[in-house]
Amino acid sequence: MRKVFCLVLLFSSVSWAQSPADLRFLPAPSLFSPLNLPAQALLYSDGTYEFGKMDQELFSHKVLLLGESHWMHEIHQLLTDLVLYANTRDYYPLLVLEVPYSATAYINAYLNADSVAAQQYVPAIKPIMKAKESWRLLRTLRAWNVEHPNKKITVACSDIEQGLGYCLKYVFDPYFKALGEQRLWPMLTQAQDLTPQIQAFMDSVLRAAPADFKVPDAPFLNRAFVNNVWINTKASLAANRAMQESGYEAFAQIRAERIFQNLTDDAFFGKKLKADKTILWGGADHTKIYDPNPGEGTLRWEGWRLAHEFGPTKGNVYAIRVTNFAYAIPANYYQPEAYTRATESFVQLVDLFKKDVPGFTPDRYLILDELTDVSAALAQQSQRQNNLPVWINHAALREAARQQPNLRNDAVWQNFVGYDTVIVMPQTTLFDYGN
Secondary structure (H helix, E strand, O other): OOOOOOOOOOOOOOOOOOOHHHHHEEOOOOOOOOOOOOOEEOOEEOOEEOHHHOOHHHHOOOEEEEEEOOOEHHHHHHHHHHHHHHHHHOOOOEEEEEEEHHHHHHHHHHHHOOHHHHHHHHHHHOOOOOOHHHHHHHHHHHHHHHHOOOOOOEEEEEEOOOOOHHHHHHHHHHHHHHOOOOOHHHHHHHHOOOOHHHHHHHHHHHHHOOOOOEEOOEEEEEHHHHHHHHHHHHHHHHHHHHHHHHOHHHHHHHHHHHHHHHHHOOOOOHHHHHHOOEEEEEEHHHHOOOOOOOOOOOOOOHHHHHHHOOOOOOOOEEEEEEEEEEEEOOHHHHOHHHHOOOOHHHHHHHHHHHHHOOOOOOOOEEEOOOOOHHHHHHHHHHHHOOOOOEEEEHHHHHHHHHHOHHHHHOHHHHHHOOOOEEEEEEEEEEOOOOO
């Protein structure tokens, strides 16, 4: 997740045209940077972006990585549009989302059921896909599958079970009850934890289940899928223990390895990944494929490993990052109960904004990270293009650093050069978690 600088802005040696205080919010009155980068505007017309003017290599790779800054409305909308554009121009049957693996079956059942039957799956998806933007994506995918029966999109949820309550309630409880085993939920209710004793009990029930068993009214809850959820559940338990004992890096190592195995193991999504062109939509760290300053022990997420390690996709991956420099919050977030369903990190972003802007103010965007030479130059380019998003590719960033070697010390350059293309939106609005 990107770092929030708690409104303390750190500046490089650029000759700014205004004081740092003026830069707390965008649009800045006279943003100036002496650095000239060959960024191009991403034009918008007829309700969508003109992606066709971007790098023509975009669709010539087996895997297209879409790295987002999380929880930003306009970024999510742009990436939703890009998924549709990619499937209009070509065909990417598999869409990987950074969502717990256990949601895969319900999401695909929703995407492929008729309009009446689809609604029965909504209650089981809402606990995972809470924001209105997430439902816009699912409705868009569902409409695509209805309109393009020969080019349907399948969703693969690649993450571990962060928050074990979901898989216990919507996967294991109905599966165990269909097997005639009624003890799981009372045991969980009494223990208020997934204790080693309960884990051993679950292991024994899962091993004894018939090979062809599936829940009668939810046939996608079959033995193979539920066993895969159990593997991810145990990985989550191990990651949580590692976090408590050793900190975040130990947690991330376990999580990163399990995500990679979910994608590449034939028992999970490996067969489809090998067979089909794939779009992987996740956080920016998950989709970075170049590293200008590699260090020993650097954590490698799934995007890097698909680009450099996994044979069927090695050297055949294209990475796009979409990010923003500033954000606002929806007006209804000045009512605290409007966003209580969001994650703790999301709530912190809302509270940071409200601390500096105690009452709703239109067109007020708080700068999220430090402004460096590169980010200031791109923000300036956007302002010159009527605040449209701008994009720049990897080769252009490399060439800029060749001409001005000091750019290699620029934190934003070091981050952006990790992708084939970076799209920068000057300002966005947080997700709407309205209840």
